[in-house]
Amino acid sequence: MIKVNTEDHPWYSGMTVRNLLDEKVYTFRHIIVRVNGEYVPEEGFDEFAIQDGDDVIVLHLMAGG
Numbered sequence: 425m426i427k428v429n430t431e432d433h434p435w436y437s438g439m440t441v442r443n444l445l446d447e448k449v450y451t452f453r454h455i456i457v458r459v460n461g462e463y464v465p466e467e468g469f470d471e472f473a474i475q476d477g478d479d480v481i482v483l484h485l486m487a488g489g
Contacts, residue, residue, distance in 0.1 A: 427479045435476045441469040444480065452484035 426435045426450065441457055441464050457464045458481045464472045474480065 426474060426477065429482060435474065441471045441472045443486060444474060445469065450482055456483040456485065456486040
């Protein structure tokens with residue numbers, strides 16, 4: 425089990441940030457991801473492995489005026 429934005433989410437071996445974003449249907453243009461407080465750059469989403477027990481924060485940036 426992992427936490428995603430403070431909510432429980434099932435974990436499986438081999439899960440990456442990209443898998444998680446796809447499962448949660450996060451399709452925002454500008455997304456910030458932190459795993460256990462560590463920033464994960466967008467280029468690393470496909471390779472960054474999420475481990476059982478990790479705390480993941482996903483934020484989307486919006487422009488406003």
